[in-house]
Amino acid sequence: xxxxxxxxxxxxxxxxxxxxxxxxxxxxxxxxxxxxxxxxxxxxxxxxxxxxxxxxxxxxxxxxxxxxxxxxxxxxxxxxxxxxxxxxxxxxxxxxxxxxxxxxxxxxxxxxxxxxxxxxxxxxxxxxxxxxxxxxxxxxxxxxxxxxxxxxxxxxxxxxxxxxxxxxxxxxxxxxxxxxxxxxxxxxxxxxxxxxxxxxxxxxxxxxxxxxxxxxxxxxxxxxxxxxxxxxxxxxxxxxxxxxxxxxxxxxxxxxxxxxxxxxxxxxxxxxxxxxxxxxxxxxxxxxxxxxxxxxxxxxxxxxxxxxxxxxxxxxxxxxxxxxxxxxxxxxxxxxxxxxxxxxxxxxxxxxxxxxxxxxxxxxxxxxxxxxxxxxxxxxxxxxxxxxxxxxxxxxxx
Numbered sequence: 001x002x003x004x005x006x007x008x009x010x011x012x013x014x015x016x017x018x019x020x021x022x023x024x025x026x027x028x029x030x031x032x033x034x035x036x037x038x039x040x041x042x043x044x045x046x047x048x049x050x051x052x053x054x055x056x057x058x059x060x061x062x063x064x065x066x067x068x069x070x071x072x073x074x075x076x077x078x079x080x081x082x083x084x085x086x087x088x089x090x091x092x093x094x095x096x097x098x099x100x101x102x103x104x105x106x107x108x109x110x111x112x113x114x115x116x117x118x119x120x121x122x123x124x125x126x127x128x129x130x131x132x133x134x135x136x137x138x139x140x141x142x143x144x145x146x147x148x149x150x151x152x153x154x155x156x157x158x159x160x161x162x163x164x165x166x167x168x169x170x171x172x173x174x175x176x177x178x179x180x181x182x183x184x185x186x187x188x189x190x191x192x193x194x195x196x197x198x199x200x201x202x203x204x205x206x207x208x209x210x211x212x213x214x215x216x217x218x219x220x221x222x223x224x225x226x227x228x229x230x231x232x233x234x235x236x237x238x239x240x241x242x243x244x245x246x247x248x249x250x251x252x253x254x255x256x257x258x259x260x261x262x263x264x265x266x267x268x269x270x271x272x273x274x275x276x277x278x279x280x281x282x283x284x285x286x287x288x289x290x291x292x293x294x295x296x297x298x299x300x301x302x303x304x305x306x307x308x309x310x311x312x313x314x315x316x317x318x319x320x321x322x323x324x325x326x327x328x329x330x331x332x333x334x335x336x337x338x339x340x341x342x343x344x345x346x347x348x349x350x351x352x353x354x355x356x357x358x359x360x361x362x363x364x365x366x367x368x369x370x371x372x373x374x375x376x377x378x379x380x381x382x383x384x385x386x387x388x389x390x391x392x393x394x395x396x397x398x
Contacts, residue, residue: 025147029134029147032147032148032151033127033130033151033154036126036130036151036154036155036158037123037127037158039155039158039159040122040126040155040158040159041119041123043159044119044164044167047115047164047167047168048111048112048115048116048119049111049112049115050111050115050168051111052109052111052114052170053168053169053170054169055083055088055169055171055172056169056170056171058083059082059083059084059088059096059099059171060099060109060114060170060171062084063081063082063083063084063099064084065081065096065100066081066096066099066100066103067100068100069100069101069103069104071100072097072100072101075093075096075097075100076093076097076210077262079091079092079093079262079263079264079267080264081096082096086264086266086267087266087267087268088267089263089264089266089267090267091258091259091262091263092174092210092211092212093210094177094207094210095171095173095174095177095212098117098173098177099114099170101117102114102117105117111170114170115168115170117173118167118170118176119167121173121176121180122158122167122176125176125179125180125183126154126157126158128180128184128187129153129154129157130150130151130153130154131150131187131191132183132186132187132190133149133150133153133154134146134147134149135187135190135191136190136225136229136340136343137149137150137340139190139229140336140337140338140339140340141336141337160292160295161295161298162291162292162295162298165298174211174212175212177207177208177211177212178208178209178211178213178214178215179208179215180208181204181205181206181207181208181209181211181215182204182205182208182215182217182218182221184204185201185202185204185205185208185218185222185248186201186218186221186222186225188200188201188204189201189222189225190225196244199247199251202247202248205218205248205251205252206251209252209255209256209259210255213256213259214351214354215252216255216256217350217351217353217354218248218252219245219248219249219252220245221346221347221350222245222248223241223242223244223245224241224343224346224347225343226240226241226245227240227241228339228342228343229339229343273306276306276307276308277306279307279309279312279315279318280304280306280307280314280318281352282315282318282319282322283307283314283315283317283318283321284304284318284352285318285322285348285352286318286321286322288352289321289325289348322349325345325349326345326349328345329341329342329345329349330342332345
């Protein structure tokens, strides 16, 4: 019989075994993630030669500024280069720069190059979403099954029919960039705590804000993460969560001031009444929530009419839904095991907040309304909402 190993040697052997098992598990997860990305590629394989649509015309095919890659620095100093239509000239320099690069790479208006560009970042977003989902689930309850739940959630997001509009609609890559930046910023913060002092997690958030304003909700998302997962939620945690959010608040505020200053006075939304628009948004939230589970009423342009009164049946139903879902999130916050579900609900609601800042953009000599929009509900807006909801449905089922 062989002599027993010394205690120190036995512990070293156990650590080596655990490391080997972890490496095998990580390798398996990466292979499965690659399989998910491949499945998404197959699902979208027939979209690469799709043409340009709707807003693509005045921002891409009719826009002379993107035809010269040397104009990229100007995109960050002059928002009128975004579109040939004054009412649609928003400050989204990163999006316009990406379009100029695609035009340069393709040697003209070749949709294939624009779609490849969007799709590469879509796949990158899916990969980051997987790692973020898994990290959040592990924060609540470490379990080998979390890898598979995160993979399923990533596939659910990547293959969800509602995402197809954003992936196909070239200029609406702005929604994809914005969500990608928020996800990347939060992932860096979560999995690399040692880098927090350097503020590196704020870089993707800043890039997201240069793509589309909805990324401004990042400080609140970060606040909720720290409050829910880095210790038990109580009054003392509020201070720690607020302190952790301060750098992102400063960066977000600075970039929103820049956004306000750079947006041309001609920019305006199509909402005839900001009040009617706002009281309709809770019902739109209900619609988005239903579309996540039953995507049967998807439309590029819904032409949904705003409610005229807060007492309209649809408005009442919408507000009841919002109150109910927030109450559910508060209740789910009580147990650590269910906090990822609560976090997803909070994120879903937060992704709707920029819509409530809408204004008509009319009636003043200079009124660059950053959040002016043209429709009471657009399916491309589901990108950030589904990113919030996707991981928590399978987790709840567990």
